[in-house]
Amino acid sequence: MSVTNPLVKDLKGWIRKLTENTAEITDDNPDLILLCSSLEKCFQLGVTMRITSSVGYPKSADAWHWLEELGERNERFLYSFTSAVESVSQNLKVESSIGKLRLLIRICLTKKCLHMPVQLLVRSPGMSLDHYEPNSILGDEILGEIFLSALLQIGKLQFKLNLKNARFLDDTWQLPKCSSIELVPCKSLGISVCFTKGKALIINVHENSVAAEDDKIQIGDVLDEINGQILTGRSRGKLNKIMKKTSGLPTTLHIIKYYSEATNDLYGPIANLIRSSGVERLQKLLKRPMTSPKKIEIPRIINKVNDTLSANAGCKVTYCGNISTGTEGDVKQIESAIWRLLRCQEFVSIPVRFESLEIGIRVTQQSDETVILNQSYMEISSCGRTANIPEYFAYIAGDTNCNMATNFNAFVFHHRKENEVQTILQSLAQGFHRTHFAHRAPTPTVARLK
Template sequence: MAMRDPHLTNLKGILQKLREDDKPIRDSNPDLQRLCDTIESIFRKGLKKPGSLFGLYNRDYWCWIESLPNYLFNERLNPIFGAAIDTCKTSPKVKTNQGRGRFFIRIALNKNILSVPIEHLLKNPRLTEYWYDPGDSIIGNELMVESLMSLLFWATELKFELNLRNTSFLDQTWVMPVLRHYELVPCKQLGVLIRYIKNRVVVAAIQPGSVAEENNRIEAGDLMDEMYGENLYGNSKGKVPKLLSQHEGWPIYVSVIKVHTRSGKVFHPLKELHLTIQQEFPDFPMPSDRQPIRESTSPDASGEMPEGEGPVHNSSGSAIYKVKYVGRTDVGREGGTCVIEGAIAKVLQEKGKDSSTYQEGEMELAETNVITRNPDGTEEIWRHSYPEISSCGRRVDSVIYFAYVAGDTTCTISKHFHCYVFQARTERDSKTILTSIAQGFGRTTWFV
């Protein structure tokens, strides 16, 4: 087998092109799909696929990535790698091994850990040979895997800012749809006619004069992906009205997968859903291709939620945010960021994602403390000084939920930590609160 492989040549060429621009690499980058497709081809080349006796188990590269923690007997698992695996396994938006593997590649690019699973695999030659044919693979070939690792380390010098919430179609395609996050004014009705097709919420029509029609934010043929930070894919048919009822009086926060891609073409996986709608509603206007989307820094074009009113400030100048307290969990002696994603998942599993059951409150980011009170501010729920807080962060797939870890005394000497989980009103609030907590005390570590 030649020591040069076209996949490695392609990967090197794509990375060289990406390095020419100093800007962060986002989903709109035209070379991103080629990069991800090439990485996936390398991961699949020479992969042994015995399958099950009846062909019921379709093995893919995600299978060995997922299994790695079970084989690290005398080796410490990279905590970011471990959190990435957990995120892919628990995400409700990816249902197949292909989708989970693709989600992992996107997380790994963002977190600069793409080489980590291969490093772990190569430390166990028998495991490497179990998964890869040494005569027909790159990862299983001693010489070519060295070239691959050099390129992957090279990739860590690039800054990726991929939207990790845009995962709903990774089971089907590497083409990334346009995902918009909107904050709409409080109202009892959104003004959309929706149909549930193959477990997805598709917009069949828009009510004239409704908040959804304003500025053509939501269009017939769009897909509603999230509402108030909660996934809609695969949920019950009553999920949307239930969420609107639970958040009555709040602004409406909705994430929408647009019918058109950035190139102006109709997003291909939606076409089959549109045909199904047209059978039920003959007047449904079948979307067609149009001019490419012009990227802009305005809120509507970029998909970012508008600033809104922002936090309230009290007489001392402290910022106060409306939040919901979800719960807390014991994380033992470890207070670093590596425990946060798992702790949030554990609390959400125990409490559920029905936000009506969470405790309403407000969070004050004071000069020396983070204080959570009941809605009228008369009773404290939690108070932690910045020296007690060891880390803060949020999950990559549920960014409206955030958390901080605090010890039973100053975090540098504490031997016991708890993780406190909250729900913010918006993704922007969540990030701002985390940034403020991290700035409150120099020893606090954080990630967003």
């Protein structure tokens, strides 16, 4: 019987890293999304399909269903968890079982109660096998206890998360920037919206209206709430009625921004809404200048605990720079990315040391050991080289885990020995197999292009 699992190992690594930060963990923490993603994968691994008792139809194999059933028991010792389940069930911002599970994880992190359902599951004889396959984390007695121990450790951390920011959890863990705005009493907000896929896209902000003050609300943003009332497709045609209920009182709006001021990048799910809206005036927003590839900052998500190689390890290569591949991260993008970089002004030539570590890669300058790149294999979606210029190779990485990323960049390197290039690519492939264990994620591709 196996007593180890790479998912649990990865989860414990992110817990250790977050433990290093004594301050409150907020949505701005770059490691939060990796912790949450690891938790989701642990809960989802090996979950069995259920049959509804009422009509006899099967439920999808998602952890949310058994967690919801457990919350509905309303056990007194599960009060915090039951409250969290009720909050998710009543929240109109999430519709899918995946979105509900993600919101539940965020709420339970804040309430420090994520261990409660797992503790009941693993310590009730036979209960775990009602919901999980025997070879899964929660279906295995020993792994279940190890997972529970990790969750108890998470309960010691301080999370301060914006639980209102839940609108796009059905699509991704990568949450958008959002803000709450209070407007003075008025009869009209001065906002026009169109409903696309159940979300209220702002298509016009009328000049001289209260909404136009200080440019806090922009065309392309999503109007998420009005005075605490969540807007959905059913709200179509009811906005005036909603406003009349609070006539003469200040109006509070919850706005989801369509782009990030820090990076100037569009938020992927809203960009998709804009494309499908069919509103012509919104389409020009898709042409918004993106961050220059040279200025892109890749978040440090490598696990320090597993950085066991010395600073002098690795292979000496030349870093040539990086270039955007847009929303595509597959191996087909590598050849064109290499050629585009070699022909543009972004091309650089920096002697570096390329290291393949336990769960990621690290690239440091040879001159002063400054870290240039530090990325997890879970971010890397593909790697390879071209037959025409085999001394150049590249890997493509997303702005977060490759199965959730909306923006990808190719990082290009040079080594004069072709056999050394092949060795580096093989080490990347081995890293994929060690760490890319999400059963729903696409497998990163390693290939030599023709």
